[in-house]
Amino acid sequence: MRSITTARTARRRTLRVAAAALTAAAALSLTACSGADAAGSKPAGQSGSGAAAATSGGAGSDAAAPGSDTQAAPGANADAKTGAMAGPAGKQSGSAPAANAGTSGSGLERCHTSGLKAAFATGGDAAPDPNASGSTTTSIVLTNKGSRACKIGGFAGVDLKSENGGERWSLTRSTAKHGSITLQPGDSTDFTINVLLTKEDTGFYQPAYADVTPPNETSSLTIAWPWGTLVDQRGATHPGTFVNPIG
Incomplete structure (x- = not known):
């Protein structure tokens, strides 16, 4: 066992x-x-x-x-x-305006009233059509009379005034888009004014002068009004006489 x-x-x-x-x-x-x-x-x-x-x-x-x-x-x-x-990518896309600004001149100032002269364009086809059935146009030329380039753009202020200055008409502005341009010394630009002329003896407004205030300025340039009478629409909401942008 x-x-x-x-x-x-x-x-x-x-x-x-x-x-x-x-x-x-x-x-x-x-x-x-x-x-x-x-x-x-x-x-x-x-x-x-x-x-x-x-x-x-x-x-x-x-x-x-x-x-x-x-x-x-x-x-x-x-x-x-x-x-x-x-x-x-953002920097590259944003660098183009800076480069352009540098090309047009660093520290480029806007055009000041003291460096500009204004005049109605009166030669050739510049005169408004006195027989127009509706609104026609006239142009105001702004010239850089200074020794430096300047930038200008937008709407000028235009105030029409009578012979004694007692009756003023501050023109309304259009809704047109605008940019800005550079004026070298001696260069000019212009803007148009739509005008509604009349030959009637009543309901008219006869300007004697136009006070032109460049964009962003407070002083104006006074020039003689070379055209006829306008339909008096100083109280109108959408007058036929109004200012368009520069350029």
């Missing part, structure tokens, strides 16, 4: 050892698989970090060397977060 019991005990030990060996082998196998998976995950992780680096690098290279337009689309996400891509 002892020999049988000893044999069974030895057999159980052998089975336990074998089972332990199998368990260890299985554990090693699992560790190896896990290690292979980890090693296999590295390329994905590396390629992901590489893409992030390329994106940030693209924004950085854009900032260092703006003008790589082909990288603008990939940098759109970076734009939303940091604005790194938008900055150079």
